[in-house]
Amino acid sequence: MKKILFVLLGLLVICGAVTYAVMANSRKEIDMSDKKVLVAYYSYSGNTENVAKKIQNITNGDLFEIVPKKAYSKNYNEVVNIAQEEKQKDIKPELVDNGNVKDYDIIFVGTPVWWYTMAGPVKTFLSKNDFKGKTIVPFCTHGGGGASSTYADIQKLAPDAKVTEGYTSYENSAKDSEITEWINKLKL
Numbered sequence: 001m002k003k004i005l006f007v008l009l010g011l012l013v014i015c016g017a018v019t020y021a022v023m024a025n026s027r028k029e030i031d032m033s034d035k036k037v038l039v040a041y042y043s044y045s046g047n048t049e050n051v052a053k054k055i056q057n058i059t060n061g062d063l064f065e066i067v068p069k070k071a072y073s074k075n076y077n078e079v080v081n082i083a084q085e086e087k088q089k090d091i092k093p094e095l096v097d098n099g100n101v102k103d104y105d106i107i108f109v110g111t112p113v114w115w116y117t118m119a120g121p122v123k124t125f126l127s128k129n130d131f132k133g134k135t136i137v138p139f140c141t142h143g144g145g146g147a148s149s150t151y152a153d154i155q156k157l158a159p160d161a162k163v164t165e166g167y168t169s170y171e172n173s174a175k176d177s178e179i180t181e182w183i184n185k186l187k188l
């Protein structure tokens with residue numbers, strides 16, 4: 001009887017230790033202190049911004065919000081129409097600040113999926129910066145259609161960059177543990 005109790009107690013301790021290790025690991029910051037990291041994002045309604053802030057928290061990088069000079073309408077249907085026109089005419093809207101990726105090695109680039117690709121302001125950001133020798137780590141949030149051609153289009157607009165596998169999440173469903181796992185897997 002005593003033996004069984006000991007075995008059970010042992011199993012309980014092992015289970016507890018494993019659970020603790022898994023939870024601690026999922027929360028852990030990733031040590032990227034030898035790299036200069038920028039987390040650049042555009043977000044219309046907050047979902048992509050939340051992912052960007054999670055990534056910034058995990059990597060300890062600098063955060064840069066891509067802001068169009070002319071703010072998009074708060075009316076969802078109007079934005080949908082404007083974004084469609086921007087896509088059809090390949091319009092790259094002017095930004096308040098084009099940003100500067102010169103001092104960074106790794107640039108996370110986040111966007112909502114707009115009409116099966118990145119949002120216009122992110123197109124501008126990619127076009128206005130020189131990504132030669134840089135690593136772009138893309139991420140996007142979507143409303144059910146997935147990343148579509150977002151990541152391939154990012155590579156097209158930054159042909160000199162190494163574009164890694166992206167992190168794709170539905171609306172506001174991104175999880176710290178998934179993000180940590182994704183970044184670890186990339187071995188940046």
Ligand SMILES: Cc1cc2nc3c(=O)[nH]c(=O)nc-3n(C[C@H](O)[C@H](O)[C@H](O)COP(=O)(O)O)c2cc1C
Pocket residue numbers: 042043044045046047048049079080081083084111112113114115116117141142143144145146170171172
């Ligand atoms: C103009 C516009 C176009 C969109 N096009 C798509 C699309 O092609 N596929 C999709 O899955 N979701 C689409 N969505 C939904 C957004 O990608 C989704 O809500 C996203 O999480 C919003 O991110 P944000 O809160 O950072 O702006 C679109 C939303 C807008 C406003």
